[in-house]
Amino acid sequence: MKNVTKYSFLMLLITVVACKTTQIAVTANKTKQSIMQADVFETSESGNKLTQLTEFKTAENDTLIQVSEIVLSPEKQYQTITGFGGSFTESSAYLLNKLSKGNRDKIIQAYFGDDGARYSLTRTHISSCDFSLNNYTYAPVADDMTLEHFSIKEDKDDLIPMIKDAMKASEDGFKIIASPWTAPPWMKDNKKYVGGKLLPKYNDVYSLFFSKYLDAYKAEGIDIWGITVVNEPHGNGNNWESMHFSPEEMTNLVQNHLGPKLEADGKGDVKILGYDQNRAGIKEWVDAMYKDEASSKYFDGIAIHWYESTFDFFPEALQYGHNKAPNKYLIETEGCVDSQVPEWKNDAWYWKKEATDWGWDWASEKDKHLHPKYAPVNRYARDIIGCLNNWVDGWVDWNMVLDKQGGPNWFKNWCVAPIIVDPENDEVYMTPLYYTMAHFSKYIRPGAKVIDANNTDKDLMVTAAQNPDGTIAVVVFNEGTSKKHFSLKLGEKVKNISINPQALQTIIIAN
Incomplete structure (x- = not known):
């Protein structure tokens, strides 16, 4: 019995020690985690x-x-972030001028102030676009081969003051990408604002047009960080300002005219982004742009839009674009709730699958499935996250401010912006899209690494x-x-x- 008692005591002692050891290990693990x-x-x-x-x-x-x-x-x-933000358009700038100073400042601070969304990457248009009040060009005189009559006077009442106010509000500053929707009509084969192609004899003059623009804005105290050759080179159904390029034509222009011109004029640090349209076309364009060292020399990256689908962010195309030139920019330069009159002070609409886009009515039968009804917030959040997870380094929204109709827009191409205003009653509506954008722009800063x-x-x-x-x-x-x-x-x-x-x-x- 004595031996059994000793054995039992020994086992009890071992059990107690084991329990204590386990307890210490658990405590240590909790401390560690x-x-x-x-x-x-x-x-x-x-x-x-x-x-x-x-x-x-x-x-x-x-x-x-x-x-x-x-x-x-x-x-x-993975990639280094260039920034997030929205676009300075004549429509937005015009509306700001219609508001009280208090509401104008409120919107500028909401986008650029340190307590706001802190936009760090923006876009604007060179000459007019659909979100202008009318058609205009900085070079209106035909066959002015030296662009002696070049002038940005159209921008001085609305657009430039908006940009300058944003610059004052932004503590960290922001980059601007500028895009023409078309060359001056006299440089094109159809002599119109809408459609047509740049005539090869004007390749050098069109390149000078960019250099003049950069100088004119610099004289206003505004540095342009980057340019695209043209907005949507595949065209837009011959609706508003546009000009067509093939990948090979744009590559030739940049390689042999625009790139060398900016370099010769001391503007070689201005980024040149190619393409500037929907993502499904990335492969065709980067294959031409980055064909060899000579063709890719002056291209700093590729610009893309999201209008190909309301739900698919095309990860394979984005990955292809990155892999073709891993050290170049891959930037979303435009996306918005398009072909849609905005809902006024109705937050619920932005979360419901009720919005439709251009493809709802006009997409071909084979592409109809890409354009179902969708919830605007979901589209923004899903797309930006999908882009960041597939090498995109910058994401730029379209208009910062529109009115209750979704304009003003000379073509009546109504769209939605994150902030909607009623200038007649001096009211401002921060839609859920504003807060969606801020989730990224405010907290993921330029230079961040995904x-x-x-x-x-x-x-x-x-x-x-x-x-x-x-x-x-x-x-x-x-x-x-x-x-x-x-x-x-x-x-x-x-x-x-x-x-x-x-x-x-x-x-x-x-x-």
């Missing part, structure tokens, strides 16, 4: 508008709640980037109608978060 310090901001169909969330229902004691994982790997880096974010929930879209200051911004989109729970992991740090149905979150992890 520390709580992540992060700020969470959400915009949702339920009413959040970049609202900071501080409390989340945990799923630890509820086995019925499924918790997914988002694991961040900052050591796996990093790896492994997500186990196929119903969530996720992207992440590490900013130059070391902070990490994670954007999560829940398009579904059920709340989702996920565990965000960075090394040994963890934060359990829930995201509302139909919601977009940006999570900022401190350095």
Whole structure:
């Protein structure tokens, strides 16, 4: 019995020690897996508008709640971010001039102020476009081969003051990409603003046109960061200002005329982006632009639009464009809710699948499936995240401000902007699209590196980037109608978060 008692005591002692050891190990593990310090901001169909969330229902004691994982790997880096923002158009600038000073300043601060969306990459038009009040060109005198009569006077009442006000409001500054919708009509084979092609004998004069534009804006105190050769070289159905190029024709212009001209005039640092139309055409264009060292020399990258589909962001095409020239820019220069009169002060509409685009009525039968009804917020969030996860480094919205009709627009091509105004009653409506854009532009800054974010929930879209200051911004989109729970992991740090149905979150992890 004595031996049995000793044995029992020994076993009890071993068990106690083992339990203590396990307890110490568990405690050590809990200490090792520390709580992540992060700020969470959400915009949702339920009413959040970049609202900071501080409390989340945990799923630890509820086995019925499924918790997914988002694991961040900052050591796996991809493209460097150029920026996010919107476009300065004559329509937007004209509307700002119709508002009270208080509301004008409110909008400028909302887009460019440090407490606002902090836009860092923008676009504007060279001469008129559909979102101008009428047709005009900076070079109206036919066969003025030296462009002696070149003038940007049309921009001095509205467009230039808007840009200058934005520059004053922006602490970090922003880049501007400028795009012509057409050359002066007298340089084209049809002598019209709409359609036609640039006559080869005017290749050098058209190149001079860009150089004159850059000088004129610089004289106003505005530096243009980049240009595209023309907006939508495939045309737009002969509706508004346009000019057609094939990939080979544009490459010839840039390689042998525009690039050398800007270089000779001391403007070689201005970025030249090719193409500037829908993503499905990327392969055809980069194959010509980047055919060899000579053809690609003056191209700094490719510009793309999203109008090919309301739901497909064309990841294969984006990857092809990147792989063809990994060190060049891949920038979305235009996207908007097009062919649609905006809803006024109706947040719910922006979350419902009721919007239609041009393709709803006009797409060919084989492409009809690409243009179903859609929810505007979903389209923006899905597209920007999809782009960031497929090498796109910049994303630019179209008009910053439109009126209740979706204009003004000389062609009556109505569209939606993130901010809608009623100039007659001096009212401003910040639509959910404004907050959607801010989730990216405010928190993912120029110079940020897109990093790896492994997500186990196929119903969530996720992207992440590490900013130059070391902070990490994670954007999560829940398009579904059920709340989702996920565990965000960075090394040994963890934060359990829930995201509302139909919601977009940006999570900022401190350095």
